[in-house]
Amino acid sequence: MPSVASLYRESKPGFFLGSQILTNRGITTLNNSQKPNPENASATATEILDKEAVEEVRTQREIPDIRPGYIIQLRLEVPENKRRVSTVKGIVIARRNAGLNTTIRLRRMVAGVGIESLLPLYSPNIKEIKVLDKKKVRRAKLYYLRDKMNALRK
Amino acid sequence: MRTNLKVVDNSGAKRVMCIQALKGKKGARLGDTIVASVKEAQPGGKVKKGQVVYGVVVRAAMQKGRSDGSLVKFDDNAVVLVNKQGEPIGTRVFGPVPHELRKKKHVKILSLAQHIA
Numbered sequence: 001m002p003s004v005a006s007l008y009r010e011s012k013p014g015f016f017l018g019s020q021i022l023t024n025r026g027i028t029t030l031n032n033s034q035k036p037n038p039e040n041a042s043a044t045a046t047e048i049l050d051k052e053a054v055e056e057v058r059t060q061r062e063i064p065d066i067r068p069g070y071i072i073q074l075r076l077e078v079p080e081n082k083r084r085v086s087t088v089k090g091i092v093i094a095r096r097n098a099g100l101n102t103t104i105r106l107r108r109m110v111a112g113v114g115i116e117s118l119l120p121l122y123s124p125n126i127k128e129i130k131v132l133d134k135k136k137v138r139r140a141k142l143y144y145l146r147d148k149m150n151a152l153r154k
Numbered sequence: 155m156r157t158n159l160k161v162v163d164n165s166g167a168k169r170v171m172c173i174q175a176l177k178g179k180k181g182a183r184l185g186d187t188i189v190a191s192v193k194e195a196q197p198g199g200k201v202k203k204g205q206v207v208y209g210v211v212v213r214a215a216m217q218k219g220r221s222d223g224s225l226v227k228f229d230d231n232a233v234v235l236v237n238k239q240g241e242p243i244g245t246r247v248f249g250p251v252p253h254e255l256r257k258k259k260h261v262k263i264l265s266l267a268q269h270i271a
Binding site (some may be wrong): 078110 | 221229270
């Protein structure tokens, strides 16, 4: 009984079993072991460096998932305050994804006045982030809260 | 006509109008000193209506950048009245004040403040 290999060998002259195939055009490998990774197929050098920097920060500090509508509590070290750690509690109203420069906008009421701050998420000044509560919102940017601070109090 | 600011100390004035920013061509920002005219005052206070006073901007609705890349902005524009040497006229300051005052050497206002944001 002729083997499959011999049949193959007869139909395609110059076919070698193994890693090398002799085609009409030249020699190529049988399995594409160097197939380009679909994640990094179009990655530029800056994108790869950015991802590595983000991973490095994530291994050092635990940064939870933060989305608009979360009420979070941060422990910040403010350089203007001579390195004293202060706690900041507020609601996230926006998140802008930009790799290492991902920023969140935090809105809080302090002594009767509303304060909005834009903080880089991977900043080394943020010592600890804790998610206190998650509010249901139907928007990515909650700028309407600037007019009505009691909208999400339920 | 310039910016109307809220006065957040107990010097007697309620609202002032900025007539000159002492430093900067583009106007005064958070922590800067301004010359203002008192537009509305309480009856028995240290300042009267129509008086020209100096003030330190302690809250501004325009965001101010900090050295770590963060921005901060308040919901209103507020000022604390000072004398020519930079000492506050009033004895109490209401509401939060920013850390930027420390660099501008307004230590007295920082010590009187309820909360430093």
